[in-house]
Amino acid sequence: MTFFRDRAAFDQALATLPAPDEGAMEAAANRQASLTKPAGSLGRLEDIALFMAGWQGRERPRADTIRVAVFAGNHGVAARGVSAFPPEVTAQMVANFRSGGAAINALAAACGAELVIVPIDLDRPTGDIAEGPAMTEPECLAAINAGAAVIQPGIDLLLLGEMGIANTTAAAALCAQVLGGEAGQWVGRGTGVDAAGIDRKAEAVRLALARHGAHCGDAFETLRRLGGREIAAIAGAVLAARLSRLPVMLDGFICGAAVAPLARDNPQITGHCLAAHCSAEAGHARLLDALGLEPLLRLNMRLGEASGAAVAAQIVRSALAAHGGMATFAEAAVASGR
Ligand SMILES: Cc1cc2ncn([C@H]3O[C@H](COP(=O)(O)O)[C@@H](O)[C@H]3O)c2cc1C
Numbered sequence: 001m002t003f004f005r006d007r008a009a010f011d012q013a014l015a016t017l018p019a020p021d022e023g024a025m026e027a028a029a030n031r032q033a034s035l036t037k038p039a040g041s042l043g044r045l046e047d048i049a050l051f052m053a054g055w056q057g058r059e060r061p062r063a064d065t066i067r068v069a070v071f072a073g074n075h076g077v078a079a080r081g082v083s084a085f086p087p088e089v090t091a092q093m094v095a096n097f098r099s100g101g102a103a104i105n106a107l108a109a110a111c112g113a114e115l116v117i118v119p120i121d122l123d124r125p126t127g128d129i130a131e132g133p134a135m136t137e138p139e140c141l142a143a144i145n146a147g148a149a150v151i152q153p154g155i156d157l158l159l160l161g162e163m164g165i166a167n168t169t170a171a172a173a174l175c176a177q178v179l180g181g182e183a184g185q186w187v188g189r190g191t192g193v194d195a196a197g198i199d200r201k202a203e204a205v206r207l208a209l210a211r212h213g214a215h216c217g218d219a220f221e222t223l224r225r226l227g228g229r230e231i232a233a234i235a236g237a238v239l240a241a242r243l244s245r246l247p248v249m250l251d252g253f254i255c256g257a258a259v260a261p262l263a264r265d266n267p268q269i270t271g272h273c274l275a276a277h278c279s280a281e282a283g284h285a286r287l288l289d290a291l292g293l294e295p296l297l298r299l300n301m302r303l304g305e306a307s308g309a310a311v312a313a314q315i316v317r318s319a320l321a322a323h324g325g326m327a328t329f330a331e332a333a334v335a336s337g338r
Protein backbone atom coordinates (compact mmCIF):
# COMPACT_ATOMS: atom_id res chain seq x y z
CA MET A 1 0.00 0.00 0.00
CA THR A 2 1.26 3.46 -0.79
CA PHE A 3 0.09 5.91 1.81
CA PHE A 4 2.78 8.48 1.13
CA ARG A 5 3.23 8.69 -2.65
CA ASP A 6 6.69 10.21 -2.36
CA ARG A 7 8.86 11.94 0.18
CA ALA A 8 7.23 15.28 -0.57
CA ALA A 9 3.89 13.80 0.53
CA PHE A 10 5.53 12.69 3.76
CA ASP A 11 7.02 16.17 4.33
CA GLN A 12 3.69 17.79 3.54
CA ALA A 13 1.81 15.58 5.99
CA LEU A 14 4.33 16.33 8.73
CA ALA A 15 4.04 20.06 8.11
CA THR A 16 0.23 20.11 8.39
CA LEU A 17 -0.78 17.99 11.38
CA PRO A 18 -4.41 17.84 12.49
CA ALA A 19 -5.26 18.98 16.00
CA PRO A 20 -7.41 17.13 18.54
CA ASP A 21 -11.16 17.76 18.73
CA GLU A 22 -11.47 20.54 21.29
CA GLY A 23 -15.23 20.16 21.60
CA ALA A 24 -14.88 16.50 22.57
CA MET A 25 -12.15 17.37 25.07
CA GLU A 26 -14.33 20.02 26.63
CA ALA A 27 -17.29 17.64 26.84
CA ALA A 28 -15.01 15.02 28.43
CA ALA A 29 -13.66 17.58 30.90
CA ASN A 30 -17.22 18.55 31.88
CA ARG A 31 -18.05 14.90 32.36
CA GLN A 32 -14.91 14.40 34.48
CA ALA A 33 -15.95 17.31 36.67
CA SER A 34 -19.37 15.73 37.27
CA LEU A 35 -18.14 12.26 38.30
CA THR A 36 -18.42 11.06 41.90
CA LYS A 37 -14.89 11.85 43.07
CA PRO A 38 -13.00 14.89 44.22
CA ALA A 39 -11.81 16.93 41.23
CA GLY A 40 -8.45 15.66 39.95
CA SER A 41 -8.39 12.67 42.29
CA LEU A 42 -7.75 10.19 39.49
CA GLY A 43 -4.61 12.12 38.56
CA ARG A 44 -3.10 11.19 35.23
CA LEU A 45 -5.96 8.78 34.51
CA GLU A 46 -8.06 11.90 33.99
CA ASP A 47 -5.50 13.39 31.62
CA ILE A 48 -5.43 10.16 29.64
CA ALA A 49 -9.22 10.19 29.30
CA LEU A 50 -9.15 13.76 27.97
CA PHE A 51 -6.28 12.92 25.60
CA MET A 52 -8.21 9.95 24.20
CA ALA A 53 -11.41 12.02 23.95
CA GLY A 54 -9.62 14.70 21.95
CA TRP A 55 -8.09 12.31 19.44
CA GLN A 56 -11.13 10.06 19.10
CA GLY A 57 -13.53 13.00 19.01
CA ARG A 58 -15.78 11.40 21.65
CA GLU A 59 -16.87 12.50 25.09
CA ARG A 60 -16.50 8.88 26.22
CA PRO A 61 -13.52 7.46 24.37
CA ARG A 62 -12.94 3.73 23.95
CA ALA A 63 -10.03 1.32 24.15
CA ASP A 64 -11.98 -1.73 22.99
CA THR A 65 -9.95 -2.38 19.86
CA ILE A 66 -6.24 -2.15 20.52
CA ARG A 67 -3.79 -3.05 17.79
CA VAL A 68 -0.13 -3.81 18.49
CA ALA A 69 2.16 -3.42 15.48
CA VAL A 70 5.67 -4.82 15.78
CA PHE A 71 7.98 -3.93 12.89
CA ALA A 72 11.16 -5.87 12.23
CA GLY A 73 14.26 -4.98 10.25
CA ASN A 74 17.92 -5.92 10.02
CA HIS A 75 20.89 -3.61 10.38
CA GLY A 76 24.22 -3.54 8.55
CA VAL A 77 25.83 -1.95 11.59
CA ALA A 78 25.34 -5.27 13.41
CA ALA A 79 28.56 -6.45 11.72
CA ARG A 80 30.47 -4.09 14.03
CA GLY A 81 29.74 -6.20 17.07
CA VAL A 82 27.31 -3.71 18.61
CA SER A 83 24.76 -6.27 19.86
CA ALA A 84 25.08 -9.19 22.26
CA PHE A 85 23.08 -11.30 19.78
CA PRO A 86 23.64 -12.26 16.13
CA PRO A 87 21.44 -10.73 13.39
CA GLU A 88 19.70 -14.07 12.67
CA VAL A 89 17.81 -13.50 15.91
CA THR A 90 15.62 -10.87 14.21
CA ALA A 91 14.06 -13.43 11.85
CA GLN A 92 14.03 -16.09 14.56
CA MET A 93 12.08 -13.76 16.84
CA VAL A 94 9.64 -12.97 14.03
CA ALA A 95 8.99 -16.72 13.82
CA ASN A 96 8.58 -16.75 17.59
CA PHE A 97 6.06 -13.85 17.42
CA ARG A 98 4.13 -15.82 14.81
CA SER A 99 4.05 -18.97 16.86
CA GLY A 100 3.03 -17.07 19.98
CA GLY A 101 6.08 -17.55 22.18
CA ALA A 102 7.48 -14.06 22.71
CA ALA A 103 6.92 -11.62 25.57
CA ILE A 104 4.72 -9.46 23.33
CA ASN A 105 2.44 -12.41 22.57
CA ALA A 106 1.78 -12.89 26.28
CA LEU A 107 1.49 -9.18 27.03
CA ALA A 108 -0.74 -8.39 24.04
CA ALA A 109 -3.04 -11.22 25.08
CA ALA A 110 -3.06 -9.89 28.65
CA CYS A 111 -4.33 -6.51 27.46
CA GLY A 112 -6.71 -7.99 24.90
CA ALA A 113 -4.88 -6.51 21.92
CA GLU A 114 -4.57 -7.79 18.39
CA LEU A 115 -0.95 -8.34 17.33
CA VAL A 116 0.31 -7.53 13.83
CA ILE A 117 3.87 -8.51 12.90
CA VAL A 118 5.48 -6.65 10.01
CA PRO A 119 8.92 -7.92 8.97
CA ILE A 120 10.46 -5.66 6.35
CA ASP A 121 13.05 -7.16 4.01
CA LEU A 122 14.83 -9.11 6.73
CA ASP A 123 17.13 -10.76 4.21
CA ARG A 124 18.35 -7.34 3.09
CA PRO A 125 19.98 -5.60 6.05
CA THR A 126 20.35 -1.85 5.86
CA GLY A 127 23.70 -0.36 4.91
CA ASP A 128 26.17 0.08 7.76
CA ILE A 129 25.42 3.64 8.91
CA ALA A 130 29.07 4.14 9.84
CA GLU A 131 29.95 3.73 6.16
CA GLY A 132 26.99 4.93 4.15
CA PRO A 133 23.25 5.56 4.28
CA ALA A 134 21.05 2.91 5.87
CA MET A 135 18.57 2.97 2.98
CA THR A 136 17.97 4.32 -0.49
CA GLU A 137 15.11 6.75 -0.92
CA PRO A 138 12.70 4.11 -2.33
CA GLU A 139 13.64 1.70 0.47
CA CYS A 140 13.00 4.31 3.13
CA LEU A 141 9.70 5.32 1.56
CA ALA A 142 8.63 1.67 1.31
CA ALA A 143 9.42 1.15 5.01
CA ILE A 144 7.50 4.30 5.96
CA ASN A 145 4.54 3.04 3.94
CA ALA A 146 4.77 -0.40 5.56
CA GLY A 147 4.30 1.45 8.84
CA ALA A 148 1.41 3.55 7.57
CA ALA A 149 -0.33 0.37 6.33
CA VAL A 150 -1.13 -0.81 9.87
CA ILE A 151 -3.58 2.06 10.34
CA GLN A 152 -7.15 0.97 9.68
CA PRO A 153 -10.58 2.27 10.60
CA GLY A 154 -12.01 0.92 13.83
CA ILE A 155 -8.80 0.89 15.88
CA ASP A 156 -9.11 2.78 19.18
CA LEU A 157 -5.45 2.77 20.18
CA LEU A 158 -2.30 1.77 18.30
CA LEU A 159 0.68 0.32 20.16
CA LEU A 160 4.02 0.44 18.37
CA GLY A 161 7.11 -1.69 18.85
CA GLU A 162 10.08 -3.14 17.02
CA MET A 163 12.49 -6.02 16.64
CA GLY A 164 15.86 -5.57 14.96
CA ILE A 165 19.22 -6.74 16.24
CA ALA A 166 21.57 -3.72 16.57
CA ASN A 167 18.78 -1.18 16.41
CA THR A 168 19.74 0.50 19.69
CA THR A 169 22.85 1.70 17.82
CA ALA A 170 20.79 3.20 14.98
CA ALA A 171 18.46 4.72 17.59
CA ALA A 172 21.42 6.26 19.43
CA ALA A 173 22.69 7.73 16.15
CA LEU A 174 19.29 9.31 15.48
CA CYS A 175 19.19 10.79 18.97
CA ALA A 176 22.73 12.16 18.80
CA GLN A 177 22.03 13.67 15.39
CA VAL A 178 18.69 15.24 16.25
CA LEU A 179 19.21 16.16 19.89
CA GLY A 180 22.96 16.70 20.04
CA GLY A 181 25.35 15.62 22.76
CA GLU A 182 28.15 13.08 22.79
CA ALA A 183 27.60 9.66 21.24
CA GLY A 184 28.45 8.16 24.63
CA GLN A 185 25.37 9.77 26.18
CA TRP A 186 23.05 7.91 23.83
CA VAL A 187 24.46 4.41 23.73
CA GLY A 188 23.45 1.84 26.31
CA ARG A 189 23.65 -1.87 26.93
CA GLY A 190 20.89 -2.84 24.49
CA THR A 191 20.60 -6.63 24.61
CA GLY A 192 23.41 -6.67 27.18
CA VAL A 193 26.73 -5.73 25.60
CA ASP A 194 29.77 -5.26 27.87
CA ALA A 195 31.87 -2.10 28.22
CA ALA A 196 33.84 -2.89 25.04
CA GLY A 197 30.55 -3.35 23.18
CA ILE A 198 29.35 0.04 24.41
CA ASP A 199 32.59 1.57 23.13
CA ARG A 200 32.00 -0.05 19.72
CA LYS A 201 28.48 1.38 19.69
CA ALA A 202 29.72 4.88 20.53
CA GLU A 203 32.39 4.63 17.84
CA ALA A 204 29.82 3.53 15.24
CA VAL A 205 27.60 6.48 16.19
CA ARG A 206 30.55 8.89 15.94
CA LEU A 207 31.47 7.58 12.49
CA ALA A 208 27.84 7.75 11.34
CA LEU A 209 27.45 11.34 12.48
CA ALA A 210 30.74 12.38 10.92
CA ARG A 211 29.58 10.88 7.63
CA HIS A 212 25.92 11.90 7.58
CA GLY A 213 25.55 14.74 10.06
CA ALA A 214 25.78 17.56 7.56
CA HIS A 215 23.26 15.92 5.24
CA CYS A 216 20.41 15.21 7.66
CA GLY A 217 18.38 18.25 6.70
CA ASP A 218 14.92 16.87 7.38
CA ALA A 219 13.14 13.94 9.01
CA PHE A 220 13.02 11.76 5.90
CA GLU A 221 16.71 12.16 5.16
CA THR A 222 17.66 11.57 8.79
CA LEU A 223 15.64 8.34 8.91
CA ARG A 224 17.02 7.25 5.55
CA ARG A 225 20.65 7.77 6.50
CA LEU A 226 20.74 6.79 10.17
CA GLY A 227 17.60 4.76 10.81
CA GLY A 228 16.47 1.35 9.74
CA ARG A 229 13.45 -0.21 8.09
CA GLU A 230 11.54 -0.92 11.30
CA ILE A 231 12.45 2.55 12.59
CA ALA A 232 11.21 4.27 9.44
CA ALA A 233 8.06 2.14 9.64
CA ILE A 234 7.40 3.39 13.17
CA ALA A 235 7.83 6.97 11.95
CA GLY A 236 5.40 6.27 9.08
CA ALA A 237 2.88 4.69 11.44
CA VAL A 238 3.06 7.63 13.86
CA LEU A 239 2.51 10.15 11.08
CA ALA A 240 -0.25 8.19 9.32
CA ALA A 241 -1.99 7.61 12.67
CA ARG A 242 -1.98 11.34 13.26
CA LEU A 243 -3.71 11.97 9.95
CA SER A 244 -6.51 9.65 11.14
CA ARG A 245 -6.45 11.15 14.64
CA LEU A 246 -5.61 7.71 15.99
CA PRO A 247 -3.87 7.85 19.38
CA VAL A 248 -0.57 6.01 19.62
CA MET A 249 1.34 4.40 22.47
CA LEU A 250 5.10 4.43 21.93
CA ASP A 251 7.13 1.65 23.47
CA GLY A 252 10.79 2.18 24.38
CA PHE A 253 14.02 3.84 23.29
CA ILE A 254 13.92 2.79 19.64
CA CYS A 255 10.31 3.93 19.17
CA GLY A 256 11.12 7.29 20.70
CA ALA A 257 14.21 7.64 18.52
CA ALA A 258 12.06 6.99 15.43
CA VAL A 259 9.89 9.97 16.37
CA ALA A 260 12.78 12.32 17.21
CA PRO A 261 13.52 13.37 13.60
CA LEU A 262 9.82 14.08 13.04
CA ALA A 263 9.68 16.11 16.24
CA ARG A 264 12.61 18.24 15.13
CA ASP A 265 10.70 19.20 11.97
CA ASN A 266 7.37 19.59 13.76
CA PRO A 267 7.31 19.37 17.58
CA GLN A 268 3.52 18.90 17.48
CA ILE A 269 3.94 15.34 16.21
CA THR A 270 4.02 13.96 19.74
CA GLY A 271 0.58 15.43 20.46
CA HIS A 272 -1.25 12.16 19.74
CA CYS A 273 1.44 10.00 21.38
CA LEU A 274 1.66 8.50 24.85
CA ALA A 275 5.02 7.24 26.11
CA ALA A 276 4.42 3.85 27.68
CA HIS A 277 7.46 3.67 29.88
CA CYS A 278 10.97 4.87 30.53
CA SER A 279 13.17 1.94 29.64
CA ALA A 280 16.49 1.05 31.25
CA GLU A 281 18.34 1.96 28.04
CA ALA A 282 20.77 4.77 28.89
CA GLY A 283 19.43 7.54 26.65
CA HIS A 284 15.71 6.96 27.01
CA ALA A 285 14.98 9.35 29.90
CA ARG A 286 16.77 12.18 28.12
CA LEU A 287 14.99 11.36 24.86
CA LEU A 288 11.55 11.40 26.48
CA ASP A 289 12.39 14.70 28.08
CA ALA A 290 13.38 16.18 24.73
CA LEU A 291 10.16 14.89 23.17
CA GLY A 292 8.13 16.40 26.02
CA LEU A 293 6.65 13.01 26.89
CA GLU A 294 6.10 11.89 30.48
CA PRO A 295 6.27 8.08 30.61
CA LEU A 296 3.37 6.24 32.20
CA LEU A 297 5.56 3.56 33.77
CA ARG A 298 9.08 3.03 35.06
CA LEU A 299 9.50 -0.71 35.31
CA ASN A 300 13.16 -1.04 34.41
CA MET A 301 12.13 -2.90 31.25
CA ARG A 302 14.54 -2.98 28.28
CA LEU A 303 13.03 -5.38 25.83
CA GLY A 304 11.29 -3.54 22.99
CA GLU A 305 8.70 -5.55 20.93
CA ALA A 306 6.01 -3.11 22.22
CA SER A 307 6.19 -4.96 25.55
CA GLY A 308 6.08 -1.78 27.64
CA ALA A 309 3.29 -0.38 25.46
CA ALA A 310 1.17 -3.47 26.07
CA VAL A 311 1.57 -3.09 29.83
CA ALA A 312 0.77 0.63 29.70
CA ALA A 313 -2.32 0.01 27.55
CA GLN A 314 -3.90 -1.53 30.64
CA ILE A 315 -3.63 1.88 32.29
CA VAL A 316 -5.45 3.48 29.35
CA ARG A 317 -8.15 0.85 29.70
CA SER A 318 -8.47 1.67 33.39
CA ALA A 319 -8.59 5.40 32.71
CA LEU A 320 -11.40 5.00 30.18
CA ALA A 321 -13.30 2.52 32.35
CA ALA A 322 -13.45 5.11 35.13
CA HIS A 323 -14.22 7.99 32.78
CA GLY A 324 -16.97 6.16 30.91
CA GLY A 325 -18.40 3.99 33.65
CA MET A 326 -18.63 6.12 36.78
CA ALA A 327 -21.82 7.76 37.94
CA THR A 328 -22.15 11.51 38.14
CA PHE A 329 -22.95 13.28 41.41
CA ALA A 330 -26.49 13.84 40.13
CA GLU A 331 -27.01 10.22 39.06
CA ALA A 332 -25.75 8.81 42.35
CA ALA A 333 -27.34 11.50 44.50
CA VAL A 334 -24.00 12.29 46.13
CA ALA A 335 -23.54 15.83 47.37
CA SER A 336 -20.88 17.64 45.32
CA GLY A 337 -18.05 19.57 46.98
CA ARG A 338 -17.85 23.32 47.37
C1 LIG B 1 15.81 -12.74 22.01
C2 LIG B 1 15.59 -11.26 21.84
C3 LIG B 1 14.30 -10.74 21.81
C4 LIG B 1 14.11 -9.36 21.67
N1 LIG B 1 13.01 -8.63 21.61
C5 LIG B 1 13.34 -7.38 21.48
N2 LIG B 1 14.66 -7.24 21.44
C6 LIG B 1 15.33 -5.95 21.42
O1 LIG B 1 16.73 -6.05 21.28
C7 LIG B 1 17.21 -5.46 20.09
C8 LIG B 1 18.02 -4.23 20.33
O2 LIG B 1 19.18 -4.46 21.08
P1 LIG B 1 20.62 -4.46 20.40
O3 LIG B 1 20.82 -3.11 19.80
O4 LIG B 1 21.56 -4.73 21.55
O5 LIG B 1 20.64 -5.58 19.40
C9 LIG B 1 15.97 -5.16 19.29
O6 LIG B 1 15.67 -6.25 18.46
C10 LIG B 1 14.94 -4.94 20.35
O7 LIG B 1 13.64 -4.98 19.95
C11 LIG B 1 15.19 -8.49 21.57
C12 LIG B 1 16.49 -8.99 21.56
C13 LIG B 1 16.70 -10.39 21.70
C14 LIG B 1 18.10 -10.91 21.71
Ligand SMILES: O=C(O)c1cccnc1
Residues within 6 Å of the ligand: 168, 189, 190, 191, 251, 252, 253, 254, 255, 279, 280, 281, 284, 301, 302, 303, 304, 305
Ligand atom coordinates in the same frame (compact mmCIF):
# COMPACT_ATOMS: atom_id res chain seq x y z
O1 LIG C 1 14.08 0.65 25.25
C1 LIG C 1 13.89 -0.29 24.49
O2 LIG C 1 12.83 -0.41 23.86
C2 LIG C 1 14.95 -1.35 24.31
C3 LIG C 1 16.09 -1.37 25.05
C4 LIG C 1 17.04 -2.35 24.84
C5 LIG C 1 16.83 -3.29 23.86
N1 LIG C 1 15.73 -3.27 23.13
C6 LIG C 1 14.79 -2.31 23.33
